[in-house]
Amino acid sequence: MTAAERAFRTAEADARCVDAFAGSCAPDSGMALVAVGGYGRAELAPFSDLDVVLVHHPDLDPSAAAEQIWYPLWDSGARLDHSVRSLPEMLAAADADYRVASGLLDVRHVAGDTSLSLRLRTTMLAEWRKGARGRLPLIRESAQSRHQLMGELAHLSVPDLKESEGGLRDATTLRGIVATWLVDVPHGPLETSRQALLDVRDHVHDMAGRATDRVTPETWAELAVRLGLPDERAAQMHVRQIGRRITHVTRLAWRRVDGVLSRPSSPQVARRPVLEPLAAGVALSAGEVVLDRRADPGRDPALLLRAATAAAERGVLLAPATAARLVRECAPLPDPWPEEARHLLVRLLASGPGLLDVWETLDETGALAGILPEWERIRLLPHASVIHRFTVDRHVVETCVEAAGLIRSVARPDVLMVAALLHDIGKGGLTDHSQAGEPLARRVAQRCGFDADAVELIALLVRWHLLLAETATTRDPDDPATVELITSRVRTSENLSLLRALTEADAKATSPKAWSSWRAGLILDLARRAQASLDSGVTLPPITTDVAPVPPGLEPGSVSVTVEPLPDGARLTLIAPDRVGLLADVAATLAVLRLGVRAARVWSQDDDGVGPAVGFSVWDVASDGAEPGLVRTKYEAIVAGRIDPARRFAPARGDLAPSVVVRPEASDLATVLEVRTADRPGVVHLVCRALAEHDVAVRSAHVDTLGPQAVDVFYLQEPSAGALSDTRAAAAAHAVRAALSGETASA
Structure with a gap:
């Protein structure tokens, strides 16, 4: 089944329609027979209807001619979907209903008055472009409703080649979007995929002996033979690939439509595109x-x-x-x-x-x-279990999306995210995918540059990513051996929290049934029991005790800056007289310069008992363009009030809520505050400014970035030294949380 065969079927249908029209009493002018829909596109499948309209001038009575045209077509055995309308009626119907207007974009002259057909087509295209801004939102809403009802072609076990997302109707909609002249779409990939899907649809019609767009499970084997593919799995992957490509182009087109519709429709003078760095x-x-x-x-x-x-x-x-x-x-x-x-x-x-x-x-x-060259192993791979709503590759991406919402609950969000990406990488072979995936995950993590401990942790999570779910649903939770099974595989509290988060993300990405309230309750209860049997403490960095030489002549408001080049960035050391708010100003300086902080260590040091204490901070930044003079100038401007960081680093809204926790067990000398929030410019400044406003001194700080999350630990003291009281510690945590969330902290 090819485009040439569709063209042949269309030519045969055209010949029957021309003969029927010629044998009627239709006049030479003022009346025309036009094809619409798939027939209009010359893409007749073996059992497609002939969608035709007898268009006439409003002064003519078409009833006798119509009857003389339809009967010969019926007698020929054609499946006919016909109507009779005057030209004004056609245009009025299209104006009232975008579905009619969309269908008439494919109108094609078959017989009769060619000028009338041409007038209909040109008028329809002009009206379509004129009303595009009003119609496109309605078309998108209809498409979204259809997608929710029918599902996505690339992932359905019984796909509908026409109505599913990524199917033929979406491909036709894309042609309509292009016809608006508002946006463009990649024509080559779209047309190639559309023709390939038409080929599949033709085979499905031929095998079923009737008009159908659904590919049933028993159809795949024969379809593979017809398509020249090795087996039914290859046939499924072929169809899924087509659907995925059409879906991709469709989403791209609608995003571009959104961009156009969000801009004013008034004529604009052509100009070079604006680039926002x-x-x-x-x-x-x-x-x-x-x-x-x-x-x-x-x-x-x-x-x-x-x-x-x-x-x-x-x-x-x-x-x-x-x-x-x-x-x-x-x-x-x-x-x-x-x-x-x-x-x-x-x-x-x-x-x-x-x-x-x-x-x-x-x-x-x-x-x-x-x-990730290993991606090809799971690309378009169907799941063996029907509980999965996506193919393996899409399931993995959905797992990452779910895991992204859980990064505040784990100590190593970077490990969680890479484990989510790789947890099913072992599928597609004969070996249990958890076992097969472990060495693959280890190699990928090593290639990505993770240290040895992180590599082994990622491999561990991939190996045992089903452990909690399988154990919780098959073992007695009150049996001590059940908890021992978990703790023998996952030996630390932090690792268990990672496994719990990965289990939840994996289940939610599978289907609602996989994370039902019952299953979630069993898994979380088992995780709590296992957690209780492990060390509940979280390892925090110790208070910094570095000692470094103090530059001579430091004065209030001044700063010493040195820069050491690194292979992929730089290390800045900043030294200034210590005070409440110093760290906030230094952090603001680096944020204003957009230096991209990766890690930092901060401490306070007495200058051998002579003069005030000195604040030291060492910052690893992503940029290798840090200039000591520029850093010093910006710092002095911030201290003098010539630059207001508050206007530049407003807290982000709509992100995951920050985690701000007091760790009373971590130090006897200071109050330890652990902060986890989105990594963005100005985070350390916002935290330190909030603390300074509450007259809290930062004795030491450890700033780190794990993927998208800043993981910062601050050792806090009263300005006169000593840990904060419980009340003061709670107030400081609340102030930091409010600063990071964009809220106003109440007293």
């Missing part, structure tokens, strides 16, 4: 992430990950043309990856719902081969 080499243009003019893909192996992360975190598109260019031109990532690339991967995975469209673009453009 996002990161090194990456910019935002018309709602899509692209490369800026300074990008050098050949020398920047992390550029693809940087562009993808910027798009996913902002919930915008990664321009497919940009991704395709980076696949061709971007320098390959070394083995092991540089630290920046590893951080970017984790941030990408933890970006939440924004990951879905970006990962889809990476997949469709072939970019994943350079990031």
Whole structure:
């Protein structure tokens, strides 16, 4: 079944219609027979209806001619879907109902007055473009409702080739979007996929002996033979690939439509696109992430990950043309990856719902081969269990989306996100996928540049990612051996919290039944029991006791700055007379300069008992362009009040709620505050400013970034030394939480 066969069926149908029209009393002018829908597109399947309309001038009576046309067609055995309308009636119906207007975009002259058919077509196209801004939201709403009802072609066990998301109706809708002239879509991939899906639909008709768009399980084997594929699994993957590509182009088109509709419709003078810088080499243009003019893909192996992360975190598109260019031109990532690339991967995975469209673009453009070559093992792979609502690859991405909402509950969010990506990487073979996945996950984690402990932890989570769920639903929770089974595999409290989060994300991504209240209750209860049998303490860094030489001549408001180049960034050491609020000002300085803090150590030191204490801070930053003079100038401007950081670093809203916890067991000398929040410019400044406003001194601090999450530990004291009282500690935690959430802390 090919396009040539569809054209042949259409030509035969046209000949019957021409003969029927010629044998009627229809006049030579003022009346025409036109084809619409699939017949209008010359894409008749073996059992398609002939959708035809007898269009006439309003002054003519078409009843006699219509009867003389329809009867011969019925007698020929044609499946006829016909109507009779005057030209004004056609235009009025299209104006009143976008579905009619959409169907008439494919109108094609068959017989009769060609000028009337041409007038209908040109008028319809003009009206379609004129009313596009009003119609497109209605079309999208209808499509979304259909998708929710029918599901996604790429993941259904019994797909509907026409109505499912990624099916033929979506492909036709895309043609209508293109006809508006508002946006463009990738024509080549769309048309190739649409024709391939029409081929499948033709075979399904032929095998069923009737008009049907559903592919039943028993159909796949014969379909594979007809398509020249090795087996039914290959046939399923072929159809899923087509559906996924149409879905990808559809989502891309609608995102572009949203961008157009959000802008004023008044005529604009053509101008160069505006580029909003996002990161090194990456910019935002018309709602899509692209490369800026300074990008050098050949020398920047992390550029693809940087562009993808910027798009996913902002919930915008990664321009497919940009991704395709980076696949061709971007320098390959070394083995092991540089630290920046590893951080970017984790941030990408933890970006939440924004990951879905970006990962889809990476997949469709072939970019994943350079990031995760193991992805091909599970790409388009169906799950053996019917409880799964997605193919294995999409399930993995959905697991990452679910895990992103749980990163505040674990000590190593970077490990959680990579384990979520790799937990099913062992599927597709004959060995148990947890066992097969463990060595694969270990190799991937090593290649990504994780240290040995993190590599083993990722491998452990992949190996035992089913342990909690299987044990909770098959063993007696009151039997001590049940808890012992868990603790013998997962030996620390922090590792158990990671396994619990991965189990929850995996189940939620599977289906609602996999994380029902009953199953969730069993799993969480078992995790609590296991937690109680393990060490409940969380290891925190000790209070810093570094001793360093103090530069001579430090005065209030001044700062000493030194910069040490690192392979992929720089290390800044800043020294200034200690005071409440010093750390807030230093953090604001680095944030204003957009230096991208990766880690920091901060401590206070007496100057051998002479003069006031001195504050030391050592910062590892992503940028290698830090200039000591510029850092000093910005710091002095902030201290003098010439720069107000509060206006530049407003707290983010709509993110996961920050976690701010007092750890009373961690130190006898200070109050330890543990902060977990989204990694963004100004986090340390917001925390330290809130503490300074409550007259709380930061005795020591440890700032770290794990993927998308800042994990900061602050050792707090009263200005006169000594730990905070319980009341003061609670007030400080509340103030920090409010500062990070954008709320006003009440007394």
